[in-house]
Amino acid sequence: MKITVSSTGLSALDRPRMPMIALVVFALALAVFFVFPDRLSLAAYIGIFALFALSLDLALGMAGIVTLGHAAFFGVGAYTAGWLALAGWQEPITGVVISGLCAAALAGALGPFILRLTGLPLVMVTLAVGVFLFEAANKLTWLTGGDDGLYGMTFSPVLGIFEWSIYGTTDYLYVLAWLALAFYGCHRLTTSNFGLALRGVRENRLRMSLLGSSVLAQLTLAYALSAFIAGVAGALLAQTSEFVGLEVLSVEKSIDVLVILVLGGVGHLYGALLGAPVYLLIKDMSKEWNPHAWMIIIGFMLVFVMLVARGGIHGVLHKVIERSRGKLPNGEPR
Amino acid sequence: MTDNLLEAIGLQKSFGALKVAQDVTLRLRPGERHALIGPNGAGKSTLLNCLVGKLIPDTGSVMFDGQSVLGRKPYEINQMGISRVFQTPEIFGDLSVQENMMIPCFAKRDGAFQMNALTAMSSQRDVIEKAEEMLVEMKLADKRHMHAASMSRGDKRRLEIAMCLSQDPRLLLLDEPTAGMARADTNNTIDLLKQIKDERDITIAIIEHDMHVVFSLAERITVLAQGTPLVEDTPDNIKGHPKVREAYLGESQDAA
Amino acid sequence: MEQFLASLAFIVLYGGTYGAVLFIISVGLVMTMGLMRVPNLAHGAFAALGGYLTILLMNQAGMHYFVAVPAAVILVAALGALAERAIYVRLYNIPELDQILLTVGIAFIFVGGLALTFGPNVFTIRLPEVLSGSVDLFGRSFPVYRVFLLAVGALIILGFWLVFDRTTLGAKLRAAVDNRSMAQATGINVERIVMLAFAAGTGLAALGGAIGAGLFPLEPLYPIKYLTIILIIVALSGFGNIKSSIVVAMVVGIADTAARYYLPELGGFAIYALVIAAVAMRPAGMFARQG
Incomplete structure (x- = not known):
């Protein structure tokens, strides 16, 4: 299985520190707080999807797990957070962690079975698992509220201090804090021994196992870590919107997050941060014009990225920066 | 026996x-x-x-x-x-030659499952040195930053043999x-x-x-x-x- | 007992029609997946296009239903052939993920295009009078439309059997699905076969989209909405296995209808439980290869 990665041409050894792009993105994200105080709910939503895409990058970009069912973990996280709140556990931070753990447990249980597969069979099975969970949630109305979803939940203030407001100020900063934390964690992971092992698994499973590496165990761990972050993202959606709808488990969500990641650039973490705002802003801005017309724009962007601008926004940015510095890496990976 | x-x-x-x-x-x-x-x-x-x-x-x-x-x-x-070299070199195409070389060194040192997800790769001097040693021995040191997939077939074969040998x-x-x-x-x-x-x-x-x-x-x-x-x-x-x-x-x- | 038989007849006819439409829409993808190994996630878009074109031809050009449907099918098949030569031919040797994303992109373009052209609402195709009545079968009254769907499904299956078993084109097609490089080596023009198969597959999808509009309502999101069920049929059939796709589509159609009838509280959920069970038990049998 080959994954096209928006590689920087540098080995992980050469970039151990937090990269500039991430700092710039987070600085911009903070600026949004002051410049667009009336759009913070949307901004929080974008942050949640950036986090969701980040989780997919861990599975897909790092470990090469091609999945069309990642919404399963996002949805499990969202429902868990909703159930906890409705059951009286209103503390948000522990709620997020528990939700993430539930999603990770599901991935850990599924991993040993489905991660043996590669290519199309893997795609089909992840899709089938996703659809199964969606249909299950649809039918178990006593548990999930079915079409009506879960509502009427409230959460206590973050850290006992920051009250939730209708303007989304707390929501946004809370999401941003989780995103920064997860990004830092993922960054540490990619530059770690385990990160190298995962990229080895992505590139060549056979060679990896014949070098004495337990590929299935590594894949399962990566899948569970990825699911944890996806579950966190889902929980954040439940907490910021105080609602959990069926669509958190839908195939459309799985496709959304894949497209976000690919538009941003697969395999280097920043893709998630870059893709989410672009995708969701285009969707948001053209929505009033026609509810589905935005898809034509995204569709053309996707085809363009795949045929011309391989590596997505991150890949293009990287090339521009390198060119302005007057150097292009030698033997640069595609 | x-x-x-x-x-x-x-x-x-x-x-x-x-x-x-x-x-x-x-x-x-x-x-x-x-x-x-x-x-x-x-x-x-x-x-x-x-x-x-x-x-x-x-x-x-x-x-x-x-x-x-x-x-x-x-x-x-x-x-x-037991180590095996294939007819078509099985290496990690999208990684650098140096990274290719480090993976078997990690696998040898840490066993089947490298869990230490928070240990920075760059701090693992022993593995980096061991990888470098092999690269020098196999005359691949000047290619260490090269993208493995873009090497010649002979060099890929050499790298694959080096990866196997590094595990003794x-x-x-x-x-x-x-x-x-x-x-x-x-x-x-x-x-x-x-x-x-x-x-x-x-x-x-x-x-x-x-x-x-x-x-x-x-x-x-x-x-x-x-x-x-x-x-x-x-x-x-x-x-x-x-x-x-x-x-x-x-x-x-x-x-x- | 009599009631049971009546309900059984209901399930077989309704489930059978559902299965027949599923088969007509999905078989093209089963075939091209076997030939080209491209998971064409835009396949549903061709079905939607067939439905929408039929509406356009009926409303704008004033065509009769029985003229508009074949016309739409031929137009979509031609478009399919064109798309195969212009776009899909580039996808054969790229990684699966890239194939998925490119075809998702194409599906998105279709969704957006349909929404812009026809608006976001559901469209219905006006059925001709012949099809809008009902007939009595097994002591129950059934819509003629359903019987019509079954008949078309049977005709398509018969057509497949004739083409595959009785013509040299069919033999070549089977050879190409079975082993592409071997077929190429024996002098079969695989490129042309692939183009024809793709055109036929998209044409059939268009047919399913047009006549099946009563079961799968036409709306801009159609290509995404029904993608899952199409992919499930394909996955269960095995890539390129047309015969088993007939069985799979029928079983899925009837099982789904039966579950909704007898166990309404489970409904569509049952069919996915079935799928997971099948996949879990026999991944090697369901799929071309196992990791």
């Missing part, structure tokens, strides 16, 4: 009605360079696949240093000390290491394999079609045909063996 490092006895493997290995037996003595020859479809690659756990034979036994190999996972077999295997299996190589690259590979053997305590088993390679390298030869071993002997005796001439050398002359 036996004197042989590896004993594969009575291996049989069929895919449906197709018998790819029939009562194959292979004995490798410690420290020898052993060549496996035979026409296409003689079951050579199947045999290698059984030895590294990629395939499980229908019947038969494989003992490595007195321990059974069958039923173990490929990564466990690697940890017993006791048995190195090579599947047509010179296939598709120019004569100069082939000779370099022969020299490399001789040098490896001279400098380390290692047993080498090699599948090869090129008789030039076989007779320059091998100390013993096993000839396979139609999934069964015909004969096992020294190169000089093999050259003159009538059955071998008939079954194999004849064909190889036709092919040439």
Whole structure:
């Protein structure tokens, strides 16, 4: 299985520190707080999807797990957070962690079975698992509220201090804090021994196992870590919107997050941060014009990225920066 | 207890009605360079696949240093000390040469499962040094920042052998290491394999079609045909063996 | 007992029609997946296009239903052939993920295009009078439309059987699905076969989209909405296995209808449980290869 990665041409050894792009993105994200105080709910939503895409990058970009069912973990996280709140556990931070753990447990249980597969069979099975969970949630109305979803939940203030407001100020900063934390964690992971092992698994499973590496165990761990972050993202959606709808488990969500990641650039973490705002802003801005017309724009962007601008926004940015510095890496990976 | 490092006895493997290995037996003595020859479809690659756990034979036994190999996972077999080089180099294409080299060093040091997700790779001086040492030894040091997929075939082969050797295997299996190589690259590979053997305590088993390679390298030869071993002997005796001439050398002359 | 038989007839007819439409829409993808190994996630878009074109031809050009449907099918098949030569031919040797994303992109473009052209609402195709009545079968009254769907499904299956077993084109097609490089080596023009198969597959999808509009309502999101069920049929059939796709589509259609009838509280959920069970038990049998 080959994954096209928006590689920087540098080995992980050469970039151990937090990269500039991430700092710039987070600085911009903070600026949004002051410049667009009336759009913070949307901004929080974008942050949640950036986090969701980040989780997919861990599975897909790092470990090469091609999945069309990642919404399963996002949805499990969202429902868990909703159930906890409705059951009286209103503390948000522990709620997020528990939700993430539930999603990770599901991935850990599924991993040993489905991660043996590669290519199309893997795609089909992840899709089938996703659809199964969606249909299950649809039918178990006593548990999930079915079409009506879960509502009427409230959460206590973050850290006992920051009250939730209708303007989304707390929501946004809370999401941003989780995103920064997860990004830092993922960054540490990619530059770690385990990160190298995962990229080895992505590139060549056979060679990896014949070098004495337990590929299935590594894949399962990566899948569970990825699911944890996806579950966190889902929980954040439940907490910021105080609602959990069926669509958190839908195939459309799985496709959304894949497209976000690919538009941003697969395999280097920043893709998630870059893709989410672009995708969701285009969707948001053209929505009033026609509810589905935005898809034509995204569709053309996707085809363009795949045929011309391989590596997505991150890949293009990287090339521009390198060119302005007057150097292009030698033997640069595609 | 036996004197042989590896004993594969009575291996049989069929895919449906197709018998790819029939009562194959292979004995490798410690420290020898052993060549496996035979026409296409003689079951050579199947045999290698059984030895590294990629395939499980229908019947038969494989003992490595007195321990059974069958039923173990490929990564466990690697940890017993068996390494394999493929016909088409199996490397990590999208990683740098240096990273390619570091993976086996990590795998050797940490065992099957590198869990330390929060230890920065750049702080692992021992692994980086070990990788560098191998790169220098294999004359790949100037290519360390190169994208592995963009190297020449000869260099990829060299890298793959380096990756296997960095784990200090006791048995190195090579599947047509010179296939598709120019004569100069082939000779370099022969020299490399001789040098490896001279400098380390290692047993080498090699599948090869090129008789030039076989007779320059091998100390013993096993000839396979139609999934069964015909004969096992020294190169000089093999050259003159009538059955071998008939079954194999004849064909190889036709092919040439 | 009589009631049971009546309900059984209901399930077989309704489930059968559902299965027949599923088969007509999905079989093209089963075929091209076997031939080209491209998971064409835009396949549903061709079905939607067939439906929408039928509406356009009926409303704008004033065509009769029985003229508009074949016309739409031919137009979509031609478009399919064109798309195969212009776009899909580039996808054959790229990684699966890239294939998925490119075809998702194409599906998105279709969704957006349909929404812009036809608006976001559900469209219905006016059925001709012949099809809008009902007939009595097994002591119950059934819509003629359903019987019509079954008949078309049977005709398509018959057509497949004739083409595959009785013509040299079919033999070549089977050879190409089975082993592409071998077929190429024996002098079969695989490129042309692939183009024809793709055109036929998209044409059939268009047919399913047009006549099946009563079961799968036409809306801009159609290509995404029904993608899952199409992919499930394909996955269960095995790539390129047309015969088993007939069985799979029928089983899925009837099982789904039966589950909704007898176990309404489970409904569509049952069918996915079935799928997971099948996949879990026999991944190797369901799929071309296992990791």
